[in-house]
Amino acid sequence: MHQALYLPDTHEGIRGIDFALNLFTGECKVACFYMKNVTYFGTEVGFEVITIGKDDRWRPLKLPKQNGKLDQGKRGKNVLRRRTFGPDKVEGGAHLVEVIWDGHQSYLEVQSFDVWSECFTVTTLPPGVFSDLSKVFSLRWNHFLAVADITDETLNVLVLKNFKEHKWSEKKDHRSLKVLKGKATFEGSN
Numbered sequence: 648m649h650q651a652l653y654l655p656d657t658h659e660g661i662r663g664i665d666f667a668l669n670l671f672t673g674e675c676k677v678a679c680f681y682m683k684n685v686t687y688f689g690t691e692v693g694f695e696v697i698t699i700g701k702d703d704r705w706r707p708l709k710l711p712k713q714n715g716k717l718d719q720g721k722r723g724k725n726v727l728r729r730r731t732f733g734p735d736k737v738e739g740g741a742h743l744v745e746v747i748w749d750g751h752q753s754y755l756e757v758q759s760f761d762v763w764s765e766c767f768t769v770t771t772l773p774p775g776v777f778s779d780l781s782k783v784f785s786l787r788w789n790h791f792l793a794v795a796d797i798t799d800e801t802l803n804v805l806v807l808k809n810f811k812e813h814k815w816s817e818k819k820d821h822r823s824l825k826v827l828k829g830k831a832t833f834e835g836s837n
Contacts, residue, residue, distance in 0.1 A: 655704050658695055659683060665733030665741070667762045675699040676762050678741055680731040681707075692729075692743060694760050710743060710758050711767045724749055730785050732792060734762045740810050742792045744785040753780045755794060759810040770813040776805055788820075800824045 657664070658681040668675045678696045691713060695705040725748040732742040739762040746755050755772035772794060777783050782796045788806050795804040802824055806816040 652699070654697065657681070657705060658693070658707060661695075662731045663733050667734040667736065667739050669739075669763060674763075676734070678734050678760075678762055680733070680741065680743060682729075694741065696762065696765065708760070708765070708767075710760075712756070712758060712769060727753065727781070732785070732787065734760075735787070735790050738790060738810075739763050740792070742785075742807075742810070744792070744794070746780050746783070755780055755783065757792065757807060757810065759792075759807075761811060768810055768813065770807065770810060770815075772805070773815065776815075776819070777803070797824065 654677060657679060660681045660683045662680040662682060664677060664679040666675060666677055676696055676698050678694065681693050681695060683691045683693070692710050694708045694710065696708065697705050726745050727748055728744075728746040730744045732744070734741045741760045741762060743758045744755065745758075746753055754774065757770045757772070759768045759770065760766075761768070772780075777794070777796050779796070783794050784796070785792065785794050787793070788795075788804055791806045791808060792810065793804050793806040795802055797803070800823060802822040804820040804822070806820070808814050808816050
């Protein structure tokens with residue numbers, strides 16, 4: 648037997664909708680990121696969540712840090728790249744990954760949302776792990792958020808093992824890409 652679930656309209660500018668189901672409690676939540684241009688120099692990035700069977704409307708939650716608009720120019724922070732990941736079915740974490748230029752250097756910041764506790768955490772990639780953040784991309788790696796680059800036919804991956812405790816894997820995972828012919832790149836991944 649199939650059952651249809653009708654949801655109220657979401658916020659403008661959503662970036663995909665995902666479901667998360669807690670197998671122990673049976674609680675089901677639907678969540679999505681949204682991005683809304685507030686002013687010329689800023690983009691409000693937020694998160695909406697609805698608990699099935701409890702809520703009759705989306706609950707908007709603003710992220711703890713608003714880093715600005717993509718490619719906003721030379722003044723202030725400049726968000727070079729931004730990517731969202733909806734809640735993972737295993738860990739229940741949704742992530743916003745941004746590569747930010749602060750006027751002196753670039754850094755990678757992850758704002759994570761725990762769907763079950765509805766709490767945010769902010770984690771920064773340790774400096775120097777990757778030599779060029781313009782070549783780093785984000786992905787899911789065995790149900791965890793990860794960042795990676797490709798150098799000399801090798802995929803180098805660093806995994807965010809526990810976003811609640813800001814813990815990255817102790818070292819990068821290196822995978823040979825020699826089986827691929829030509830130059831190895833990931834198209835459209837940020």
